[in-house]
């Protein structure tokens with residue numbers, strides 16, 4: 229083994245991308261989480277340092293997502309290895325930006341790199357999805373897949389797993405605003421209806437097809453027309469302060485579209501350029517601060533590369 233210590237940053241992601249509940253997601257450049265990992269000869273996986281979580285994450289290695297996925301990895305590959313983990317949480321919990329996914333992906337990429345990459349990034353995906361199951365009770369891939377593979381990802385099927393990296397116009401910029409209200413994904417999934425009217429389903433799959441076609445043909449107007457979600461957003465929007473007012477601000481200022489990032493409360497807009505995205509972001513933040521609601525803004529192009537690996541020796 230070439231290197232015994234490594235640092236991996238894995239990015240946040242915007243899941244659903246409007247109408248693609250559980251099947252579409254893209255990676256951001258920031259925020260994200262960092263894992264520093266060291267191999268040792270203890271034969272055990274230990275969590276030796278966690279920073280930035282305000283003491284909220286489980287210290288038990290079976291319950292903590294990073295150590296849990298590292299253990300899944302070692303079981304799957306049959307590698308017997310002592311591992312010491314340091315987790316640096318650099319993004320908020322329950323924000324709708326794929327916080328648990330970023331941690332799981334950073335851990336998996338780190339152990340895979342340290343053991344001379346026996347698995348491909350695609351083979352790591354089911355393990356990262358198990359981390360998601362531990363975090364929120366459901367093994368969806370629309371955060372972990374973009375965090376792991378980078379770019380814009382479509383999960384065409386879960387059984388069998390069929391994941392496709394989609395092209396997209398390079399000029400696209402996302403403006404993301406995280407209002408400081410916490411919405412646990414588990415809760416945001418519980419409130420959804422389990423049956424949907426056929427008329428809504430027809431509108432929704434028209435939009436999913438339109439959105440994918442728009443990304444593939446670099447047709448930004450078509451992307452904008454297709455971003456609307458008729459099924460999930462009407463239920464979850466009520467959890468987000470001033471959601472519809474923020475949408476109007478975004479669309480009045482040339483956003484291609486506006487929606488909930490993952491299960492919220494973060495909201496996102498896609499814009500044709502960075503300047504438009506930046507302007508909308510300040511207006512959205514201003515609107516929330518008028519009512520005393522703090523928020524954190526993020527401005528990012530779609531992150532094509534995914535995790536950043538730094539060997540430490």
Ligand code: HSE
Nearest residue numbers: 243249250413490491
């Ligand atoms: N697709 C998921 C949801 C993403 O909307 O619940 C959040 O993890």
